[in-house]
Amino acid sequence: MGSSQEEVTLLGVIGSSFVCRVKIALHLKGVEYKYVEENLGIKSEQLLKYNPVHKKVPVFVHGDKPLAESLVIVEYIDETWNNNPILPSDPYQRALARFWSKFIDDKIVGVSWKSVFTVDEKEREKNVAETYEGLQFLENEIKEKKFFGGEELGLVDITAVYVAYWIPLVQEIAGLELLTTEKFPNLYRWTQEFVNHPIVKESLPPRDPVFAFFKGRYEGLLASK
Missing domain, CATH: 3.40.30.10 (Glutaredoxin)
Known part of the structure; x- marks a missing residue:
């Protein structure tokens, strides 16, 4: 090695x-x-x-x-690096983790981004609806579990850092409610658990500059309407 x-x-x-x-x-x-x-x-x-x-x-x-x-x-x-495995050792569980990670990239990241950074109203509404649909699948998948893979952080949690940290940030900028405790109680609870995990905490970017950067982009977009 x-x-x-x-x-x-x-x-x-x-x-x-x-x-x-x-x-x-x-x-x-x-x-x-x-x-x-x-x-x-x-x-x-x-x-x-x-x-x-x-x-x-x-x-x-x-x-x-x-x-x-x-x-x-x-x-x-x-x-x-063999310590603290990120993917499960069981082939079926590993395949599932890859499936959900791909799902997050294909069905949530892009559309939720567009539901904020799209000027066209109709387009935005379509993207918001698709985001809800994607988040509902994750809500049903996380259920009562601490993390997507069980007790420890795994691949799906790491992939979903966008859901836990970026969605709340950009929805605040745009005045949207994509991910709330009312709509998605299990998923929302997971976001809190996840962003407060010590390893995740030290890996996340500082909120203020990131917020300011995306707010600037959002205001620039509105100004160009």
Whole structure:
């Protein structure tokens, strides 16, 4: 396992939930890493070299081997460092965790984002309805469990950091009610449990600058109407 000793670098931006996923995985495993804040307006040579396909963050570099895409990176971290497993050992449970993680990316992240950052009223209403539908599936999946995988943080929780931290932030900016304790009591309870977990707490970006950044974007969008 000599390779796990090699230097680890993470290229990211502070407001990205995808970057945050990788940070949680690294903190959970106790991996030391160097963090490099990128400016996506002026993409660095390092970013273009390591992620020529998507030119996006996060980019994870282990030794001199780069990886892109947050869920791919989280699985790689889980397989490289054996302590505090992120994916279940049972193949069926592992497949389910991947299913729900993909569900969050396909059915919640994009549409909930558009329900805030879309000017067109009709389009927004459609996205809000789709977000409710996606969150309802998660509500039914979490039930009374502490975390999606049971007692310990796992892949689905890490993927859903967007639901726990970013949705409450952007819904406040837009004056929307996407995720509330009335509509989704179990999921809401999970968000509180999750964001207060010590590993997650140290991985989340500070709220004020992230809030200010997205508020600026939202106001810019309204001004362009």
